[in-house]
Amino acid sequence: MISEESINEKWNNLIKVRNSVPEEERERNAEYQSVRNPLMEMYYPLVIKVADKMQKKYKEVDYNDLVSWGTDGLFHSINRFDPERKNKFETYAVHRIKGAIIDNIIVTGKQIGRAHV
Numbered sequence: 001m002i003s004e005e006s007i008n009e010k011w012n013n014l015i016k017v018r019n020s021v022p023e024e025e026r027e028r029n030a031e032y033q034s035v036r037n038p039l040m041e042m043y044y045p046l047v048i049k050v051a052d053k054m055q056k057k058y059k060e061v062d063y064n065d066l067v068s069w070g071t072d073g074l075f076h077s078i079n080r081f082d083p084e085r086k087n088k089f090e091t092y093a094v095h096r097i098k099g100a101i102i103d104n105i106i107v108t109g110k111q112i113g114r115a116h117v
Helices: 005-019 023-029 029-059 063-080 089-111
Strands: none
Touching: 005 089, 023 029, 029 063, 029 089, 063 089
């Protein structure tokens, strides 16, 4: 298990780098990626947990799509999370992950002529 101190250190590093790199350059910035990617790996099980729950409701949607869309939600939640607001990251991320999945289900449903939601 990762200590709370270690998690806080990872977030502090991400915030420091995030504040020093313009948003449009973050994806190409190796330093930003090096502090963001461990957080992606650490919180990836949240994506699996949400995808498992959503698979029960949306049986006709491919599980790999749910995981992929959920990973996009995790990516955006890490990039936008503000620890100074005193919210738990997990709570924030779960909402972003679910939202990303539902948005993609709606788009996919419209593309094939029916909404799944």
